[in-house]
Amino acid sequence: MNTIESVKEKMVLVCKVFQQQRLVDGYGHVTARLPDNRILSTPLMPPGKVALRDLIILDMQGNKVEGPGEPNGETPMHTSIYKARPDVQSILHYHPDELVAVSVAGVGVKVVANCGVHFYRGIPIFDSPTLIRTEALGDRVAETLGDRNAVLLRGHGGTAVADNLDNLMRLGINLVRTARIQIMAASLGPVKTHSHAEAEDLLQLERSGKAIRRFLDYYISEVLD
Numbered sequence: 001m002n003t004i005e006s007v008k009e010k011m012v013l014v015c016k017v018f019q020q021q022r023l024v025d026g027y028g029h030v031t032a033r034l035p036d037n038r039i040l041s042t043p044l045m046p047p048g049k050v051a052l053r054d055l056i057i058l059d060m061q062g063n064k065v066e067g068p069g070e071p072n073g074e075t076p077m078h079t080s081i082y083k084a085r086p087d088v089q090s091i092l093h094y095h096p097d098e099l100v101a102v103s104v105a106g107v108g109v110k111v112v113a114n115c116g117v118h119f120y121r122g123i124p125i126f127d128s129p130t131l132i133r134t135e136a137l138g139d140r141v142a143e144t145l146g147d148r149n150a151v152l153l154r155g156h157g158g159t160a161v162a163d164n165l166d167n168l169m170r171l172g173i174n175l176v177r178t179a180r181i182q183i184m185a186a187s188l189g190p191v192k193t194h195s196h197a198e199a200e201d202l203l204q205l206e207r208s209g210k211a212i213r214r215f216l217d218y219y220i221s222e223v224l225d
């Protein structure tokens with residue numbers, strides 16, 4: 001069952017996890033694709049503080065069609081990605097320090113640890129710190145993202161995309177964790193990265209499902225009473 005209500009509940013839960021992990025603060029936003037060309041979105045407020053009643057529904061142009069709050073200023077990034085990527089069902093945009101750091105160092109995120117294997121195909125960097133508040137900029141970010149599952153925005157933050165909210169939670173957490181380990185390791189000297197074959201082997205193991213469930217259950221249990 002994947003009713004709109006269950007998507008809403010999952011979105012609030014995922015936002016709580018991002019908040020508890022300090023991945024979002026006053027800013028950042030999460031969206032999910034709904035049937036009939038609609039988008040469920042956190043409104044213009046701190047995502048970790050969003051309750052079910054706060055969620056809004058947008059059309060594919062980013063106009064609000066339902067809900068109490070206003071759309072986020074960077075909504076065009078989400079609508080452009082959904083238009084360009086039919087496979088994408090959910091999007092996280094956030095500004096963790098670790099992602100900003102690797103984006104300005106120009107090295108991007110490297111697969112230096114097993115938590116980073118999702119990103120072995122590379123994470124492009126959108127080479128501008130500007131906020132993505134127009135369709136033209138949104139389209140440029142979508143173009144930079146290409147068929148990858150994350151893009152960094154120089155001096156600004158990052159955007160992760162996934163085929164559902166569970167996987168978005170996993171990618172959102174693991175992207176920042178990978179960047180953090182990379183920064184730590186780089187301070188010690190040159191770092192070794194996983195080969196594509198090593199990353200693919202590990203991803204194959206993960207696809208069994210059990211490891212993913214254990215990961216999600218752990219983070220969800222941290223925000224449930």
Ligand SMILES: [Zn+2]
Binds near residue numbers: 093095131157
């Ligand atoms: Zn932003």
